[in-house]
Every structure is written in structure tokens, then in C-alpha cells.
Amino acid sequence: MEQIYKAPPECQTKFTFGSGRDFLRAKVSDLSFRYNPEDRRVLNKVSLPVFDKKITALIGPSGCGKTTLLRCFNRMHDLYNATSYEGDIVLYPEGKNILSSEIDPMEVRMRIGMVFQKPNPFPKTIYENVAYGLKVRGIKKKSFIDEKIEKSLVQAGLWSEVKDRLQAQATALSGGQQQRLCIARALATDPQILLLDEPTSALDPISTAHIEELIVEIKDDVTIVIVTHNLHQAARCADYTSFMYMGDLIEYGPSEQIFTKPQDKRTENYITGRFG
């Protein structure tokens, strides 16, 4: 990640904002998605950039396709039959389309981590949970794994709470702790992008505050795309926000602009609580 890369020219012309210091991590262009060939498109030619080490929030009413879009990033939809993508998501600096059929979804998921809406730790020990991503990569060196586990648990703000009971069952943790464990589990694999799918919707306000803090802290290390129902959360954490509605991307821009001077009427209605 030492290498700095500029956004490709076509992207810079399309999105003319930011201070020019933001570099492109991924670019979604004309992405359409169907769960079933007969169904309507759940995503309709969506395009947006994802900037490196920034937080990009996807907001919109239920059913607008924001989670579907998020799950395209690590090809989760490939697990289910009959789903189909059109368009592409190009990952930089490689410049490869991760939706291409030539690219193995496993490889995509090894680069792009995900945290789900409901905390889903494996019914194993805390240690095994965080180590699992390294285990599937065939890493066996214990000292390396231990170091990585400590580092990611520290990043997820969970280290002080669990350092004396790494061999305890992960499912015995509280909901908020479980979610932070899931974040640590994803961070342990050094993802290029971390996808967060409404990570706080199943948590109480204190756990939510915890997780928001840690999201802002880890953005120094990792690019984050977050789906959220909580507009305050998006306004507080996200550098860029995109508003989606009925499978269309209505508006994209710096969070400040989206939340203070929305260009589109629908965005304005949504963020002022008039619908959604």
C-alpha cells in the first residue's frame, strides 16, 4: 500500500470534488444486478468511486439495494444460484474487474473483508475466530498469528476485554463484543477494503458508539464501505456518502454536501425524514 495511485482520468472527470488528495481504491461502473433472471434489476447501472482510506457510506430506504451493492464487492451473491452481475467493479491499483468471471470469488474475498449486520462469530474460541482468516490462507507460524491476533483485537478495541480469555467461547461475548470480534476477524487478514453491512443495527447505543469510534480509527489503515440506516452515523463517520433509491444511485458526494446541500429532491426528502 506504499504505492500511491491516482484515480484514472475518466473517474476524475466524472467526480470533481474532494481536495485532489483522495486516491481511488475501487470504481463501480454501470453495475446492474439481478437475483433472478426473471426478476427486475435490484441495482440499476450504479456507478460510484471508493476512495482509499476513506469511509464511503451507502444510505437509502429499505429495499433500495444498498446491501445488495455492498455484497457485490466481495461477490457474496456468487454463493447463491441464478444471480447475475452486469457492469464492473474495478479494484485499484491492480486495475482488475473483480466481477469478471475469470477472477475467483475466493481471491476477491481474501482481499475484501466483510462484517455482517448480525454478529456472526463462529462457535469456536475467540482466538480461533480471529485466526481463521489466517488459517484459510495456510499461515501456520504461531508467533505471526499471535501477533496478528493481538494487533487486530487492539484495532477493534476488544483486546483489553478479552486478552485474558482468548480461549473462551466467542459466543459467550456480548452482542457488541461479538461485533467487534467480527471486525477484528476481518482486520486480521489485512483487507484492502472492509465492507460493513449495518454493523450496529443489532446493537445497543453504547456498543454502537464504541463501534463508530473504532470505524473512524481504523480508516487510517483500511478503506471502508459502510451500509447504514442511521443517518447520524453516516454524517458522523463517513467521508463520502451515496444515496440510493429503488436500485438507482441518486446522489454521491462528500458527506458534508449530501447532508447539508443535497442536489436531488429525493435525497433531501430522505435526509430530512420526509420518507424512508
Added chain:
Amino acid sequence: METIMASASDVENKLEPLSVLKSNLAVNVKQRKRSDFLFSLVGLMSLLFALITLLALFVDLAMTGVPRIDLAFFAEFPSRFASKAGILSAWVGTFAVMITTAFCAIPMGIAAGIYLEEYAPKNWLTRLIELNIINLAGVPSITFGLMALGLFVYKLQLGQSILTAGLTLGLLVLPIIIVTTREAIRTIPNSIREASYGLGATHWQTIQDHILPYSSGGILTGVIIALSRAIGETAPLVTIGALTFIAFLPSSPVSPEYPFLSFKWLMDSFTVMPIQMFNWISRPQAEFHVNAAATGVVLLLMTLIMNGIAIFIRYRFRKKMKW
């Protein structure tokens, strides 16, 4: 309350029908409660009928059989004299057949279950296969015996051996293992699979690190239930020609010379406990009937213990697995 209602209906005449409806409702509740009570009574009676009949049978069997059970009963071969006869060859045979059955059915059943649940494409062919597996579990066991007689005994020349019996019973219980394996796998929430895939795990890594360990309680339960079904089967074994009077044991599975393990016992002829029981029951002398009852008690206890283990395992796993 009623005065309020009355005053309210005074004010608004249209509310009058409501009170009529109210008294209807009260009657209605009474009626509905009566059918509630009636059904619970019928249900309880059915339950008691089934339980008491079973219990009476078991008590009768135990009263006749238990006094006959001693060490010698397990250590003696069958004999012309009822008092000298024992179930040595029968329980050794049952044991040997069960081991063979387990070795055939468990790996095949679990593998088939995993394949159907995880890998098989979801199309009409798979659905047809699934339907047939469920149907197979209900096929009369004697049909399996006939099939085995044709295939294993005549075609493959395996003889009337422990191997033939094990394969036959293995096929018989295979559907049970497949179905329970699939059910156990299906209880694992999708969120766990997604978590595993999300970390970059392959399909097989997900299966061996998550799906199998988390469903092993359910799978093990299914295996034990399948084996306890197999242990009592008589018809298919009679069909393939299990002997009823055997005064010798199968050859030993361990040998003093290299490679120390011998599989000659697989080809030996055998008898099993239900067949021994059947044989004794069909004799005119009452003493033999006592032997049969004693064998029945042993068989029942073995089945009960196996089922008990299954319940225990399921309980342990349920407690451990939280999502």
C-alpha cells in the same frame, strides 16, 4: 364496567348490537374451550394407550427374561437344552454385523448427505434423488434382503456372511443417515457460512472447519438411531440366509502374525440376536421361550442405551452451539 357500557350505548344507539355480539362472544369462548378440553383428553388417552401397552409388554418381557440372564447366558452357545443355551454366537454376531454396517453406512451416508446439501446442483434430478432417498427409508426391509440375496450372495458371491449382512443392513440404514446428515447441516445458519466464505475460505474449508464440526452432534445422533434400527432387523438377514443355530464364533479379528489384523471373520457365517430370539420362540418348549425373553431384554437394553447416547450427544451439542 357494565355501567360505562350502558351509558355509552345510551348516548350512541348504534352501539346496541355490540352488547349482543358480546354475549355471543362469551358463548363462543365457552364452546371453543370445550373443544380445547376434548382434544387434550383424546390426545392424552392416545398417548397413555401407546405408553401403557409398551410398558406392559416390556414389564412382561422383563419379568420372564431377567431372571434367566446371568454371565453364562452370554458365554454359552445355543444348545438343545434350554438351561444350557446362551447367546454367545448371537451377540458376537450382532456386534460383528453392526461394525460392518457402521463401516459401510456411516462414511457413505455422511458423504452423500454433504454432497446433496452442499454440492449438488439444485435441479429436477437432484430433487428426484432426494425424494427417492426419503422413500427408500420407508421401503420394507425384506425388500432389501431380497435385493441383497440377488446381488451380494449370488452375483458377487459374498456368501451368507457377516460381510453380506453388514452391506445389506448398511444399505437399509443409509437413507436414514443421509436424511439426518442433511437435516443437521441445514440447521447451520447461513450467516456462519457467509462469515467463513467472507474470510476467503473455499467450499471445502467451510465444510471441514464449520459445517461438519457444528453439525456433528446431529449427524452422530442420526448414525446411532440408524444403527439401533439395524440392530433389531431380522427379515433381511433371514432372507440372505443367516443361520439360526451356530455353535462357533467368527474367526478372530487379530492374529499373532503380521499384519496382526485379520478380516477372515467378514466371510464367516453368523447369527444375530433377533434371529436367535425368533428361533427360540418357535420351539414348543416353554424354557426356550424364557431364553427368548431374556434375549429380548438384552436387545432392548442395547437399543435403549444407544438411543440414550444419541439423546445425550444431542443435548451436549445443543448446549455448546449457539449462533
